Amino acid sequence: MKIIIVGCGKVGVSLAERLSSEGHDLVMVDMNPQKVEHLSNQFDALGIVGNGASFNIQQEAGVESADLFIAVTGEDELNLLCCLMAKKTGHCDTIARVRNPLYNKEIRFIQEKLGLSMIINPELTAAREILKLLKFPSAIKIDTFAKGRVELLRFRLKPEIGFGGKTVMDIMRQLKCDVLICAVERGSEVVIPNGSFVLQDTDILSIVGSLENTAQFFEKIGLRSKSVKNSLIIGGGTIAHYLAQDLLKIGFRVRIIEQRKERCDYLSEVIPGADIINGDGSDRDLLLEEGLTYADSLVALTGLDEENIFLALYGKLHSNAKLIAKVNKIAFDDVIDSFGIDSIIYPKYLTADYILQYVRARQNTIGCNVETLYKILDGRAEALEFSIKEDSPVTNVPLMDLNLKDNLLICCINRNGQILTPRGQNIIKVGDTVILVTTNRGLGDIRDILKS
Incomplete structure (x- = not known):
């Protein structure tokens, strides 16, 4: 995709980093020539110095052939004007950063009347992330899927929990909790574990499951799961x-x-x-x-x-x-x-995740969409939720018979609001949303989970 980013601040740089790594054609626009030169060299992007709301600057950036226009300058009104001009000048989707709390109650009205594809608010997104952590204080990080019904929680394995030296299979049998341990961080190493993987004290675990089951898991291992007051x-x-x-x-x-x-x-x-x-x-x-x-x-x-x-x-x-x-x-x-x-x-990373999710969804080629996407484990893995809208090679086949890529784990199936923890005999059906964790980069289609 050809993507124009107006604003080379923290969010703009984070976006350029993520989108460049996925092979998109980037154009960076900013009033600061030093920033533009540095980022255009760093990300092999076309750099343009000027006001992103200017008709001439947008023409120079190639807005008429762009797929997506993102305005993330430090001024809300300028971002909205940039996107409005892009809609009138080109035929691209538009995303604007709007931060002022005064606009928050009017955000849907603004988006609809200006025809914006998305409005992002890094500060509001960060506040909501903190709120989740205060509700579940044992977690280092919490990501949600299936419209809030499923959580992916990251926490540190302390010696007093007693998991060190035990396999993932032994722990699941011992606790009898319907969750999956989907990733283990050990120093600089990230592992998508199988049942025979042996845990060590101080590992950082990521688990996935329904809200009720993750709360039960934390209760059983003796970590506080009730929110602070x-x-x-x-x-x-x-x-x-x-x-x-x-x-x-x-x-x-x-x-x-x-x-x-x-x-x-x-x-x-x-x-x-x-x-x-x-x-x-x-x-x-x-x-x-x-x-x-x-x-x-x-x-x-x-x-x-x-x-x-x-x-x-x-x-x-x-x-x-x-x-x-x-x-x-x-x-x-x-x-x-x-x-x-x-x-x-990290507010800038949270914002980049939302935009990357939108870009991946636009790239889908068959009847499925990336509903949710998070860069997890300090960017070393991804957690994705696919919405399955048509039959494909992954549907109606027992999971045990799918030739899945290495370092990939199907963590959860959401079937009409019923949360299923996947077993070998389960199948993926049209209408499901499927949540997976992988260290493979750039999955944009459910068929990408299979080995070629």
Whole structure:
């Protein structure tokens, strides 16, 4: 596909990285010539310096022959104008980033009236991701499928759980839980395990199953599965705004520490149920005074990655809280993971996943669609949900008889809302959605799961 990306900030770079790796023809547009030159060389893309809303710039970018136009500049109104111009000038699908909470209640109206294919909001997406983690604090990361009926949860295997030295098959027999262990991370190695795979303490496991079954699994292994009830949020930006609103709706006590007085005044007005504290979130005495020691959760959402990481580490020393830190720029994922912070949120990656899911769905060649797609395990594997709309070589054949690619596991079948944990005799039918995890890259069609 030919894809034009307007805006070479964090989200634009993340998108270019993902889409370039899948072989798409990219055009990068930005007002900053240094950024354009750097990214065009890095991703072998055509780079254009200029205003993405300009008719002439869009013509130079080739909008008339483009398949997809994505506007992710830092200004909502500019993104909407870019997409509106692209719709009038070309015949491509359009995606705009719109972040301002003032527009959130009008998002469907805006999308419909402007004819946009998708509106993305990285801050709202990040807030919803944090909300899921606070509801299920034992997990490092949670991805959902089948319209929320199925969860893929990632968690660290602690010695006290007692799984070290046991096979996956032994554990499943012992627990009698209808979930699948679909991936194991051991250092830099990622394994899609079979039943004879032997686990070790400190492995990071990913399990998949229905909401009820995953909760039962965590209960049986002695990890807390109930949500926390209060949250101390450091940083009062847009993510904190969205998150606080959602937490208050489900009965949380919410405290936000924000350094800017005018921002505190604004938050007090728009989120009257939250306690807004005007102060420096990196002040240790203030954190302890505001109840860090007794907090159920600490969410670090300042504008500095380093500060968020250190705040989470400080919280680890002084509390048993669920620790969540937002990271925007730092690229040393493996180093951050070694710190033992419960969960790290990368808003730019969350946004890129949603757009990549849309691109994959548009590329389908037969009667199936990529309903959901996540880059998981720090981008080393993918979890996908396919909607099966027509017969194909994978339908009506027992799973045990399918010649599946290596390092691929069919994790779940959603049949009219009934969640099936796959066994060898199960078959895939038209109308199902099928969830799988694989280290193979770029699956865009259900037939891609088979060896050629």
